[in-house]
Amino acid sequence: GAVVSQHPSRVICKSGTSVKIECRSLDFQATTMFWYRQFPKQSLMLMATSNEGSKATYEQGVEKDKFLINHASLTLSTLTVTSAHPEDSSFYICSARPGGGKETQYFGPGTRLLVL
Amino acid sequence: QKEVEQNSGPLSVPEGAIASLNCTYSDRGSQSFFWYRQYSGKSPELIMFIYSNGDKEDGRFTAQLNKASQYVSLLIRDSQPSDSATYLCAVNGGGGADGLTFGKGTHLIIQP
Numbered sequence: 036g037a038v039v040s041q042h043p044s045r046v047i048c049k050s051g052t053s054v055k056i057e058c059r060s061l062d063f064q065a066t067t068m069f070w071y072r073q074f075p076k077q078s079l080m081l082m083a084t085s086n087e088g089s090k091a092t093y094e095q096g097v098e099k100d101k102f103l104i105n106h107a108s109l110t111l112s113t114l115t116v117t118s119a120h121p122e123d124s125s126f127y128i129c130s131a132r133p134g135g136g137k138e139t140q141y142f143g144p145g146t147r148l149l150v151l
Numbered sequence: 152q153k154e155v156e157q158n159s160g161p162l163s164v165p166e167g168a169i170a171s172l173n174c175t176y177s178d179r180g181s182q183s184f185f186w187y188r189q190y191s192g193k194s195p196e197l198i199m200f201i202y203s204n205g206d207k208e209d210g211r212f213t214a215q216l217n218k219a220s221q222y223v224s225l226l227i228r229d230s231q232p233s234d235s236a237t238y239l240c241a242v243n244g245g246g247g248a249d250g251l252t253f254g255k256g257t258h259l260i261i262q263p
């Protein structure tokens with residue numbers, strides 16, 4: 036149980052284009068999903084908290100107009116990197132929390148983004 | 152600002168020995184503590200979580216929490232080469248609504 040998927044697993048795009056990443060909880064409902072970013076040799080950094088049916092909460096320093104988050108249902112959250120630039124190249128990982136008082140987060144397999 | 156500190160390593164342990172991984176955190180209000188394992192190029196996978204002071208055992212793994220010292224540790228008994236990975240300590244402020252604050256991880260190498 037507690038499986039989280041991400042799509043795509045890898046994407047290469049040109050500078051200036053937008054990229055959408057999907058995060059799905061496959062066998063549970065997640066009222067809260069989280070988006071993290073990991074640069075090489077660094078740890079995961081929380082970007083934003085995505086709540087179903089409401090606006091996402093962004094961490095300090097993360098541009099909400101650049102990283103658009105939509106949590107349209109209890110099993111799906113999307114992250115759109117708008118007007119991507121090479122410095123946005125990173126490993127983007129989502130996680131989902133089953134809720135019901137449990138705080139454990141389960142991570143998706145990640146999406147590796149390369150912006151040329 | 153919440154901080155989680157870990158020794159980056161690498162920590163080299165002979166196969167079959169006990170590996171001891173340590174973590175300290177700055178936010179005294181933290182309530183939930185997690186250990187994740189991350190293989191190169193992969194996303195983290197949950198090993199254990201601990202909420203209360205003391206020890207918590209799960210198979211070959213034991214998590215230890217000391218809130219007074221703001222210290223969390225992970226012991227791996229009978230270490231196997233497949234345990235070689237980066238181990239991430241993560242802390243949650245409580246309430247479940249917060250994302251996790253991660254340490255930079257300790258690179259563990261189990262020598263056959």
